[in-house]
Amino acid sequence: MRMLSLSFGLMLAAAAPALADPVVFAAASLKTALDQIATDFTAETGVKPLISYDGSGALAKQILADAPADMFISAATDWMDKVDQGGHVLAGSRKDYLGNTLVLISDKADAVEIASLPAALGQEHLAMGLLDSVPAGQYGKAALSHLGLWDKLEPQVAQAQNVRAALALVASGEAPFGIVYKTDAVAEPKVHVAATFPEGSYPAITYPIALLTEGPDAAGAQKFYDYLSTPKATELLKAQGFEILAK
Numbered sequence: 466m467r468m469l470s471l472s473f474g475l476m477l478a479a480a481a482p483a484l485a486d487p488v489v490f491a492a493a494s495l496k497t498a499l500d501q502i503a504t505d506f507t508a509e510t511g512v513k514p515l516i517s518y519d520g521s522g523a524l525a526k527q528i529l530a531d532a533p534a535d536m537f538i539s540a541a542t543d544w545m546d547k548v549d550q551g552g553h554v555l556a557g558s559r560k561d562y563l564g565n566t567l568v569l570i571s572d573k574a575d576a577v578e579i580a581s582l583p584a585a586l587g588q589e590h591l592a593m594g595l596l597d598s599v600p601a602g603q604y605g606k607a608a609l610s611h612l613g614l615w616d617k618l619e620p621q622v623a624q625a626q627n628v629r630a631a632l633a634l635v636a637s638g639e640a641p642f643g644i645v646y647k648t649d650a651v652a653e654p655k656v657h658v659a660a661t662f663p664e665g666s667y668p669a670i671t672y673p674i675a676l677l678t679e680g681p682d683a684a685g686a687q688k689f690y691d692y693l694s695t696p697k698a699t700e701l702l703k704a705q706g707f708e709i710l711a712k
Contacts, residue, residue, distance in 0.1 A: 487686035488533060489516045490524040492540035492672065493627035494565070494601065494645075497652040498705040499538075502698045503689075510692075512685050520627040521545075522598025528553050528677065535680030536690060538562065538672060540628075540646075541600035545673040555676040558690070563672035564708035566647040567604050570635050571659040579660045582642065583617045590623040592634035592643030600670070601628035605644035608667040632656065646670070648706040671710065 491499055496518050503514045517524070517534070525544040528534055529551050537554075539545040542561075548554055569579060577585050594602030602624065609615040625631040628645050635643040636655040643656075650658050674693070680686055692698055699709050 485685050486513045486515050487535040487689050488680060489514050489536045489538070489686075489689070490528065490532075490534045491516055491518055491536075491538040492521045492524070492600070493518045493629040494540055494649055495538060495672075496629060498648070498702050498707065501701055502693065505697065505701075506689060506692050510688065512688060514685075514689050518627070518629070520594060520599035522595070522600075523627070526598075531679060533680060534677055535683065535686030536674070536676055538674045539600075540565070540670070540672050541603065542671050542673055544600070545675060548677075549675070553677050553679065555678050558676035559673055560675075561671050561710045562674040562693070563702060564710050565670040565672070565706070567601070567608055567662040567667055567670065568645060568647050568650055568658045569660040569662065570632070570643050570645055570650050570656040572635050572638050572641055572656060573659075574657045575659065577642075577659040579612060579614070579662065582614060586618070586621060586642060588621075589642070590621050590634075590640045591618055592623050592625055592631040592640040594628045594631050594645075595624050595626065596622070599625075599627055601631065601645055601649075604667045604670060608644075608662045611666040646706075651706045672707075674711075 507513045521539040521541055521544040525548050528548050593605045596602045596606055609618055623640055625634060628649055631643045632645050632649045632653050634640040636653050650656055676686055676690055694711055
């Protein structure tokens with residue numbers, strides 16, 4: 466009887482389908498925290514999320530072109546809106562997940578008044594994400610415009626593929642200043658926060674998350690989606706400087 470029971474249990478285990486590795490499209494600013502969360506998730510479940518990082522606009526355009534992704538985490542609501550309006554968001558799965566803060570970074574430890582940035586910049590370049598598709602670049606332009614600095618600084622803006630590429634320009638010394646998220650500055654020891662943009666000078670930074678309708682692994686994606694709201698995952702995100710919006 467014991468052997469029969471054991472054999473039946475093995476049959477059930479064999480019949481249970483293994484979860485595949487979900488494909489996740491995520492804003493580049495999430496890389497440091499999300500890589501660690503994914504590592505912990507894999508250690509606990511054996512499922513390895515395959516994460517593609519880039520500017521939210523570039524990722525959204527891939528999803529709209531039917532790229533096989535299971536989940537999207539955007540750094541701006543407008544790019545998630547476009548994906549949602551295109552019919553790619555799984556009903557009921559979209560939620561506002563994280564918040565962030567916009568900062569001016571420098572390769573030096575000195576604080577800088579944002580109003581004096583044109584003088585501090587001199588003839589050098591200001592690193593920012595692509596202004597037409599990277600949320601950090603769009604937020605940065607909005608903040609500089611609000612503060613009356615955009616017209617002076619626009620000719621000196623060096624646009625980068627995503628916010629982490631803008632961060633790298635400052636970390637490498639190729640640009641003395643850049644505009645990124647607070648979480649990016651925390652992730653790179655070679656840069657310093659020179660100033661924090663005042664609240665209200667740019668739209669609230671919101672990271673929506675959603676499962677997608679045409680992903681190759683709905684079950685694995687759902688498991689990782691749920692894991693991202695666990696205390697262990699959210700503590701890592703908070704340690705990186707993110708604000709947790711989803712309760």
